[in-house]
Amino acid sequence: MRNVVLLGPPGAGKGTIAVRVAEALGLLHLSTGEVLRDEVARGTELGKLAQAFMGRGELVPDDVVLAMVRDRVRDQPGVLLDGFPRTLAQAEGLAGFLRVDAVVDLVVTKDEVVRRLGNRRVCSACGAVYNLVTQRPRVEGKCDRCGGALVQRPDDAPEVVARRYEVYERDSRPLVDYYARQGLLRSVDGARPPDRVAADVVALLRS
Numbered sequence: 001m002r003n004v005v006l007l008g009p010p011g012a013g014k015g016t017i018a019v020r021v022a023e024a025l026g027l028l029h030l031s032t033g034e035v036l037r038d039e040v041a042r043g044t045e046l047g048k049l050a051q052a053f054m055g056r057g058e059l060v061p062d063d064v065v066l067a068m069v070r071d072r073v074r075d076q077p078g079v080l081l082d083g084f085p086r087t088l089a090q091a092e093g094l095a096g097f098l099r100v101d102a103v104v105d106l107v108v109t110k111d112e113v114v115r116r117l118g119n120r121r122v123c124s125a126c127g128a129v130y131n132l133v134t135q136r137p138r139v140e141g142k143c144d145r146c147g148g149a150l151v152q153r154p155d156d157a158p159e160v161v162a163r164r165y166e167v168y169e170r171d172s173r174p175l176v177d178y179y180a181r182q183g184l185l186r187s188v189d190g191a192r193p194p195d196r197v198a199a200d201v202v203a204l205l206r207s
């Protein structure tokens with residue numbers, strides 16, 4: 001497998017899994033969020049263009065994101081795309097310059113995502129992230145590192161998480177169908193610890 005697309009709803013643990021899979025298979029991990037931040041930080045032409053949209057609170061247009069991805073995948077032996085494509089239009093644009101060999105869809109239910117993100121707490125002082133189930137602080141409500149108060153981000157409130165999940169489902173369905181029609185889609189149960197999920201994805205892509 002050379003070029004892989006990783007799909008999954010917010011809270012599916014996509015970032016963590018992408019890093020592990022890319023490392024195991026020797027692929028370049030491309031997170032569009034990171035690519036965007038990097039282009040903006042370096043003040044490239046594309047970065048300046050993207051920043052103008054973000055500054056107005058608008059989504060960065062597909063052609064700008066596509067141009068950034070195109071620059072990065074050039075001359076790479078294999079890439080793992082994380083957070084991209086997000087829409088059918090982006091997938092069609094991507095097909096113009098990259099052959100996608102496999103698409104892995106991390107399947108996690110809405111209830112599971114609400115439960116996971118609902119247990120997340122962040123330190124209001126240093127930003128360290130905790131989970132009341134899987135990564136508990138030593139002292140309840142206090143950061144291990146700096147003693148700051150742990151709070152729930154507004155984004156992690158159950159009704160907000162449920163809404164984000166529904167938006168993701170709606171927007172990604174045409175994309176999932178598009179890759180399924182091409183026979184590229186592989187679904188993986190994402191409702192398990194990230195290590196297990198990553199190991200499954202690696203095995204699947206090697207087979």
Ligand SMILES: [Zn+2]
Pocket residue numbers: 123124125126127128143144145146147148
């Ligand atoms: Zn802290």
